[in-house]
């Protein structure tokens with residue numbers, strides 16, 4: 097690595113892996129003992145697509161007992177021995193990443209840091225995150241082929257409460273490239289903050305210019321990931337479908353967002369009313385995810401996880 101004035105030189109020699117979930121891509125670092133000093137500048141450099149490795153975010157795999165934040169995960173489930181320290185491309189820490197947790201599990205399996213038996217025969221691997229312990233199981237894709245992972249993402253909420261559910265929205269969202277009229281948006285909390293906006297069709301979805309982050313009013317205190325959605329005809333009885341583009345907090349437009357896909361499906365399901373399906377296929381620019389509303393106000397996300405390359409920082 098060349099030494100730029102503000103570049104972290106301490107990362108020289110660092111081993112990394114790259115991977116993606118529906119093309120939401122990550123640099124994965126294995127740091128079992130939590131020794132790595134991963135400051136914001138280091139994350140920004142790793143994620144830089146020209147000066148660094150290039151990714152939407154960094155995932156540091158740390159043993160939960162080596163991280164102060166891991167204590168809560170171990171208290172919730174002593175089996176959550178690994179913790180996902182997730183950082184957005186701008187260096188900010190995020191509570192959760194739905195695509196990332198699948199890719200992290202694929203990485204831990206390949207590195208033999210977890211036993212495949214922990215995901216066999218319907219068993220779930222517990223992973224600590226800043227928004228609680230997530231349980232990951234082996235899953236099939238929509239055509240019944242093995243190779244996906246399903247994640248119990250835990251509870252979700254509508255921060256605006258019953259009033260927002262009844263209205264169908266609680267904020268407005270200005271999206272560049274549309275007609276200049278702010279659209280209604282519904283805030284959902286998936287452990288991290290989301291705002292979902294329904295557009296009129298594919299034309300509007302393609303016209304939206306996400307090079308500029310959508311403007312949410314009133315502005316959420318901690319920012320928000322914004323999903324633009326277009327509901328589609330049902331592909332099968334009891335199954336819903338939608339198209340989604342996303343502007344991620346701390347990144348910009350990405351080709352997929354797992355927590356965003358959950359938020360999008362749950363919002364469309366709320367808008368559609370009581371008889372709407374529990375299972376949703378969410379098509380994103382980078383592929384397809386499956387979202388299932390679970391009993392007790394929980395939600396499951398299923399999708400692929402791909403490991404791409406291993407490298408060493410120069």
Ligand SMILES: N[C@@H](CCC[C@H](N)C(=O)O)C(=O)O
Pocket residue numbers: 120153184189190191192193194195196288289321344345346347352353354355356
């Ligand atoms: N892409 C992720 C979400 C990553 C965090 C997000 N940008 C935030 O700041 O909340 C996903 O797949 O869920």
